[in-house]
Amino acid sequence: MQLKLSPFGQIVWEDRYALKDEKGNLLEKNISENFRRVAKFIASREKNSQKWEDKFFEIMSQKYFCPAGRVLAHSGTHYSQLLNCFVLPFEEDSLESILDTAKKMAIIFKYGGGCGFNYSNLRPAGSYVKGVNGRSCGVIGFLHMMSTISEVIEQGSRRAASLGLLEIGHPDIWEFISYKTEHNWERLRDFIEIKDEDKWRSFKFENLYKWQMYNVSVGITDEFLSAVENDEIWPLMWGGVEWELYTVVFKRAKSDGTYRSEFFYATADNDSTAIWKVRRKVPYPTIQDKFEVVSRRKIKAKEIWDQICYNAWADGCPGLINLSTAKKMHNLEYASPLTGGNPCFGGDCELETIEGYKKFKDLENKKIDIITSNGLEEAKIWKTGEKSTVKIKCNNLLELVVTPDQILMTADGQKIKAKDAKNKRLNVYKEPDKNYDLLWVKLGFIQGDGNLSRLKSLHRHKGLEINLGEKDKEIKELFNYTGKDKFYYTREYRPYFLKYGFSMETLPYRTLPENIPEDKELSFLRGLYSANGSVIKNERIALKSTCKQLIIGVSNLLKKNKIDSYITTNKPKKVKFNNGTYLCRESYDLNIGKIFDIVRFNQIIGFCQEYKNKSLINLIKKKSPYVSSVKENGIETVYDFSVNSHWGYVNGIKSHNCAEQLLPDYGSCNLLSIILCSFIKKDGTFDFESLKKVIHIAIRFADNVIDVCKFPVPEIEEKAKQERRIGLG
Numbered sequence: 195m196q197l198k199l200s201p202f203g204q205i206v207w208e209d210r211y212a213l214k215d216e217k218g219n220l221l222e223k224n225i226s227e228n229f230r231r232v233a234k235f236i237a238s239r240e241k242n243s244q245k246w247e248d249k250f251f252e253i254m255s256q257k258y259f260c261p262a263g264r265v266l267a268h269s270g271t272h273y274s275q276l277l278n279c280f281v282l283p284f285e286e287d288s289l290e291s292i293l294d295t296a297k298k299m300a301i302i303f304k305y306g307g308g309c310g311f312n313y314s315n316l317r318p319a320g321s322y323v324k325g326v327n328g329r330s331c332g333v334i335g336f337l338h339m340m341s342t343i344s345e346v347i348e349q350g351s352r353r354a355a356s357l358g359l360l361e362i363g364h365p366d367i368w369e370f371i372s373y374k375t376e377h378n379w380e381r382l383r384d385f386i387e388i389k390d391e392d393k394w395r396s397f398k399f400e401n402l403y404k405w406q407m408y409n410v411s412v413g414i415t416d417e418f419l420s421a422v423e424n425d426e427i428w429p430l431m432w433g434g435v436e437w438e439l440y441t442v443v444f445k446r447a448k449s450d451g452t453y454r455s456e457f458f459y460a461t462a463d464n465d466s467t468a469i470w471k472v473r474r475k476v477p478y479p480t481i482q483d484k485f486e487v488v489s490r491r492k493i494k495a496k497e498i499w500d501q502i503c504y505n506a507w508a509d510g511c512p513g514l515i516n517l518s519t520a521k522k523m524h525n526l527e528y529a530s531p532l533t534g535g536n537p538c539f540g541g542d543c544e545l546e547t548i549e550g551y552k553k554f555k556d557l558e559n560k561k562i563d564i565i566t567s568n569g570l571e572e573a574k575i576w577k578t579g580e581k582s583t584v585k586i587k588c589n590n591l592l593e594l595v596v597t598p599d600q601i602l603m604t605a606d607g608q609k610i611k612a613k614d615a616k617n618k619r620l621n622v623y624k625e626p627d628k629n630y631d632l633l634w635v636k637l638g639f640i641q642g643d644g645n646l647s648r649l650k651s652l653h654r655h656k657g658l659e660i661n662l663g664e665k666d667k668e669i670k671e672l673f674n675y676t677g678k679d680k681f682y683y684t685r686e687y688r689p690y691f692l693k694y695g696f697s698m699e700t701l702p703y704r705t706l707p708e709n710i711p712e713d714k715e716l717s718f719l720r721g722l723y724s725a726n727g728s729v730i731k732n733e734r735i736a737l738k739s740t741c742k743q744l745i746i747g748v749s750n751l752l753k754k755n756k757i758d759s760y761i762t763t764n765k766p767k768k769v770k771f772n773n774g775t776y777l778c779r780e781s782y783d784l785n786i787g788k789i790f791d792i793v794r795f796n797q798i799i800g801f802c803q804e805y806k807n808k809s810l811i812n813l814i815k816k817k818s819p820y821v822s823s824v825k826e827n828g829i830e831t832v833y834d835f836s837v838n839s840h841w842g843y844v845n846g847i848k849s850h851n852c853a854e855q856l857l858p859d860y861g862s863c864n865l866l867s868i869i870l871c872s873f874i875k876k877d878g879t880f881d882f883e884s885l886k887k888v889i890h891i892a893i894r895f896a897d898n899v900i901d902v903c904k905f906p907v908p909e910i911e912e913k914a915k916q917e918r919r920i921g922l923g
Contacts, residue, residue, distance in 0.1 A: 197226055197255055211266040228266060229254040235270040236898045246898075249891050257872045258888045262865050264306055265899060274904035275305035277914075279357075279863040284315050287579065292316070292336055296343055298907050299356070303347035305906040308355040313337060314413070315579035318365035318432050320467035329470060333366040334373060341405045359515060361413040362498070363582050365430040365437035368461045371412065371501045374405055375509040411513040412502060417598075419516075421495035428495035430461055431582050431829045437461045440468035440490045447482035457488070538578045538832035539844055540595030545575070545835060546843040554833035564835070564842050567625065571837040573851075578834050584612055585827040588620070588819035590789060594845050595827055601850035603841070605818035609850070612824065619818040621848040622789060623811070624797040631717040634710075635802065636672060637690060638721020641707070642739075649691055649698045657683035668802045669724065702740040702779065706747040715751055716798050722748070724802040729809035732816050735786040735795055738764075745782045752784075755798060757791045759784050789817045790846050819847070860909040865921040866896050889922065896920035 199207055211228055213221040222228050233250035240246040253259040265276045282298055285291045299309045317323075319332025337358050344356050360370045421428050430437040440462045445453035458475060462468035469485045476483075502512060539545075541555030548563040548570060557575040564573040586594040596602075598613035605619035640646065645659040660682040662669060675682045690696075695708030710718055727737045739745050742761075749759050764781045786795055792814055801807050835842060835851050842849060868888065873881040900918055905911035 197224075197229075197257065199225060210263065213271065226255055232261065232266060232269040235274075236265070236895055236902060239898055239901045246894070250895050253888050253891050253895075257869050258884070259892050259895075260867045260869060261895065261899075262863075265866075268306060269902075273306060274902065275307060275906060276899050276903040277307060277862045277864055277905075279308045279310060280907075280910055281310045281312075281861045283860070284311065284313070286577070287315055287317050296340060299340065300343055300347055302906045302910075303344065305904070307906060308357070310357040310359065311340070312359045312361075312413070314359070314361040314364050314581075317580070318437065318461070319369070320462060320471050321432065329467075333360055333364065334369055337370075337405070337408065337410075341408045344408065356408050358408055358410045359413050360410070361517070362415060362418045363429065363431055365432050365461045365463075367412065367430065367498065368439065368459070368493070368501070370410065371498070371512055372505050374410065374511045375505045377405075409513060410511045411515050413515050413517045415516070416518040418495055418498075422499045426495055427492045428498055429826070430493065431826075432463070432580070436492070436828070437463050438490045439493045440465070441488040442468050442472040443486050443488050444472060444476050444479075445484040445486070447480060447484075453484065461493075462490075538581060538597050538600065538834045539849070540583055540827075540830050540832060543595060543833075543844050545573075546846070547573075551845075554835075555831070558833065564837065565624065566837050566843075567841045567848070569625075573835045573837045573842065575833060575835045578832055580829050581832050583827040583830045583832065584824050586612060586615055586821055587823045587825075589822050590819050592819050592845060592847075594847060595830060596844075596849075597832060603848040603850075605815045614824075615821045616824045617821060619815070619820050622793050622818050622843075622846050623814050623848070624793060624843070626796055626800045626807075627716075627798055630720055631714055632672065633690070634714040634717035635721040635724075637687060637694075637696075637707075638718035638723075639669060639672070639725045639802070640687065640721070641696065641704070641718070642722045642725025646691065646696060646698050646704060647700050649688060649696070657685040658687065659683055665803060665805055668804060672802060704741050705743045706751075716755065719748070719751060719799050720802065723799060724806070727801065728806065729813050730785075732809075732813050733787065735792060735810070735813070737784040738781055739784075740779055740781045742782050745784045748784055752786070752795075755794075757786060757794050758788060759786050759791070761785070789814070789819065792817060793846075860907070860913040861917075861919065862905075862910055862914050863921070864896055864899055864914070864919060865923070866892055868892065868922060892922055893920065896922060 207225050207228070208220060211225075213228070213231065215221055222231070229251055230247075233247045233254065234243075236250055237243045237245075237247035254261070262276075262278050264278050268274055268276055280302055282295050282302075284295050295311070299311075302309055313333045313336070316333050316336060317330050319330060319334060321330045321332070322328075323330050340356065340358070360367055364370075418428060420426075438461065440460050442458050442460060444456045444458060446456070447453055458472040460468050460471040462471060465487045468487055468490070472485060473479060479485075502514070506512060539554050542553055544551035544553050545557065546565040547557075548565070552562070554575060558577050559575070561572055561574050563570045566573075581597050583595050584598050586596070588594075594612070596612045598611065600612040601609050602612055602615060603621035604610055605621050605623075607621070610618060640658070640660055643661040645661075648658050660673070662675070662680055662682055670676070670682075673682055673684070691698075691707075694710060697704045697707070699705075707718075723735075723737055726739060727735060730736045737745070737748060745761055749761065752759050762783045762785060764783065766780050767778055768775055769778050786792055792810070796807075796810050796814060801810065837851055840851050842851060868885070870885075873885050873888075875881055897918060897920060900914050900920075903914070905914065
């Protein structure tokens with residue numbers, strides 16, 4: 195059965211989607227022929243192409259399903275660019291980057307696509323540009339340039355279309371919201387007041403209507419809406435400086451020596467910026483004319499909201515995109531960051547790498563192995579732009595500058611946003627290394643709890659005596675000892691003690707071995723701490739010994755491995771035991787008390803015994819950095835990193851890498867529609883079984899579009915085939 199269109203539908207189909215020759219003559223008689231052309235082309239990648247061509251044709255011709263406009267228009271033609279919309283990034287706030295994006299936009303328009311841009315990375319109008327000793331034209335100027343390019347690129351019978359987004363905290367937002375209404379109001383009023391239908395049909399906007407190829411939208415957040423409800427000030431920040439709303443009076447000199455005054459509003463960071471912006475609005479100012487700043491003030495969120503509502507009523511723009519909602523609903527955050535407001539780190543924040551902590555700004559555009567929750571991983575670091583930041587301060591003087599939505603992990607394993615971190619303890623825990631040399635772990639344990647003085651007369655004893663505690667289950671397993679005695683005797687390790695210069699003195703005089711191989715030091719310390727180390731009252735790690743020289747030697751080994759420690763002295767005192775009271779000689783504690791030293795000890799040394807490691811983990815949780823304040827920190831250049839495990843350590847804090855953005859850079863829209871009303875049966879019930887079948891076929895159709903599409907820009911093709919993003923609704 196041939197599908198029939200309404201008269202208006204027939205006009206739209208012939209104008210937009212029907213195949214034509216070079217002279218504009220129709221090559222297709224009806225939309226069914228259009229559907230057949232589409233079905234044949236989309237099925238061409240299938241092994242059984244005829245089978246799938248018939249399936250695709252059926253769901254279109256039965257009005258169950260409709261593909262996007264580019265698919266209908268371009269399938270099977272020399273265009274073969276089948277996707278409607280693409281997202282292009284401004285990689286940097288530089289003229290070169292902006293013009294590079296403009297070139298890619300022009301290529302996309304040539305192939306019949308539309309483009310979306312987030313202008314929030316571009317500096318505001320009036321900002322000083324060091325390289326040219328001048329000022330930037332700002333978002334409005336560059337958007338006007340992009341709009342002009344949109345108007346002059348030919349797309350066959352289709353107009354180029356673009357969307358420009360600006361986030362609500364950008365200083366250019368005030369002018370951005372009202373630009374289309376301000377520059378088009380007279381033309382709009384003429385259009386609205388037309389009563390005669392013939393005049394209405396002949397009315398032309400072309401070349402008079404500003405940004406006619408552009409839809410503009412404001413990127414709002416839940417925080418902004420809350421500020422509107424609570425009648426709060428809304429800061430417009432750039433480069434750490436808050437911009438305010440200035441009132442500037444322009445005084446036009448008259449021939450009689452008097453002045454005619456006109457008032458203008460402009461957002462600016464100082465008087466000279468405000469006057470510079472207003473001067474650009476005034477046609478042909480003379481040397482006699484004057485510009486004066488009358489007042490300046492902060493802007494309330496309600497004022498911005500009222501501007502949005504009025505201009506949307508007057509012109510249809512701006513639209514709204516709630517970035518907070520987009521982030522919550524984004525289902526590919528772990529793999530594909532979106533461009534609207536991605537969480538990032540300040541340039542002076544330090545990322546833990548295989549070479550130690552390195553500042554983000556020193557790692558820009560580099561690849562380096564970093565420390566992650568999964569061990570070492572190669573990470574890519576890049577600059578994401580300039581964004582509003584917060585400064586997190588902790589009780590241990592640690593500071594972290596990040597965007598408000600940066601995801602951090604708390605000490606108890608919860609994920610939180612940086613802006614919500616106050617009164618929380620942040621996660622600094624790292625998984626322990628497991629590549630210990632078990633021989634040297636044993637030798638370290640014997641150093642602490644073995645009777646090494648018997649090495650002098652081993653022939654007179656059962657062997658070297660090793661003391662085992664009641665909770666030393668893991669130590670018994672280490673030595674493969676299955677007995678129940680508190681002592682274990684062995685002659686196995688004597689050659690090593692002699693080779694590496696172990697002391698044969700009693701404990702008060704037993705110093706460290708003379709020659710511990712450097713790659714065995716951590717294994718040796720693990721054994722020694724398992725014998726004589728412990729966690730003291732959830733405050734510190736302590737190694738106890740009556741030999742001060744041994745304590746000093748261990749302190750030096752810790753320092754060599756980037757762990758700070760300090761020594762305390764325990765004076766001689768009488769201690770009561772089960773078998774009597776004895777005077778305990780003077781002893782020494784080697785203490786590790788700072789949180790990051792404790793974390794490093796856990797990571798590279800630790801204990802053999804499970805109960806000691808549990809106490810160590812509890813100690814880390816208790817002493818983890820406590821967030822005392824989270825405060826706004828202004829606009830800063832920020833950076834991000836990317837690793838498969840998604841977690842790295844920034845200033846010692848476990849932090850998530852690149853997170854959600856509104857749409858991925860170089861992302862594309864591959865959208866198709868299910869026509870639900872076509873599934874209603876004659877008896878009024880809904881045909882769920884047919885819907886299920888159509889969904890399966892439609893998804894296959896959408897996925898095939900990615901393979902047969904001729905993409906306009908290589909980066910877009912790579913992203914599309916990597917993600918295979920589709921939308922069916």
